[in-house]
Amino acid sequence: MQWNSVGEFFAMGGYGLYVWGSFGACALLMVAEPLLARRRLSEVRKILARERLADELDLQQKNP
């Protein structure tokens, strides 16, 4: 290992801004994208559940 301290690790030999800017952007987008994908799935599931409920209420009204 080439780092003698935590500060040295974050400084990245003077390239800290560039290295952490790159890894940080990757981390940010690669956390956000799955969250958005999951929300899209749960959203469509919610709509489907609502439609299903509406269908059931319809049926109940038709034959009480």
Add this chain to the structure above:
Amino acid sequence: MRQSIVHWFKFASPQSFYPLAGRMIPWFWAAAAIFGISGLWISFFVAPTDAQQGEGYRIIFVHVPASWMSMFIYLVMAFWAGLGLALNTRVSGMMAQALAPTGALMAALSLWTGALWGKPMWGAWWVWDARLTSELILFFLYLGFMALQAAIDDPRRADKAGAILALVGVVNIPIIYFSVKWWNTLHQGSTINLTKAPSMAQTMLWGMMLMALAFWMYSIAVALMRVRAIILERERHTEWVKHAVE
């Protein structure tokens, strides 16, 4: 032989692909995590300092995987789109649609990390050379594909229009790949080559490969998540969807 063909076609229906994708997603996340953690460990703690670029070269561990995936996802997306166009299978178009945002994300990351690498090493965030420009075009191809699909209401027609755009855009992939050979450029040549031994330290190579695998597994996992949402959105009026979501 015949039975195995039937077996594969079974998964071409949204109804059987939806639960299959759901079962596969956790495995791809697990693989992405394992490759990602070991790749990051090598990237920061095992790989030595570069003789020329100091610690700044470590951007390679995300830049190269993102760039590879941006090109590879495009090929996979065009393959699915073309298959859908030729065979009219429903899942193919959905797969292409699910891959596009992830491909766009990889292209964006490739450009972003490239800019952050170019500034300290070349003195410029951006230059209009062949490699960078063709990668930017790839990013716009993804955005164009997504915009075109979003603009057409009928999903089957959207798939067809998107497929044609995706297939025409494939010509850009070899241009990106060979751009560093065909034109004079600031961008360095490929460090990994099919014909000669890699021109980098073993540990750096390992870190890059593990990170590339992590990005690959990530892309599959997130695309499968998205395709499940798309399947439900498009098939919401069918009987099986009503029973699939309890």
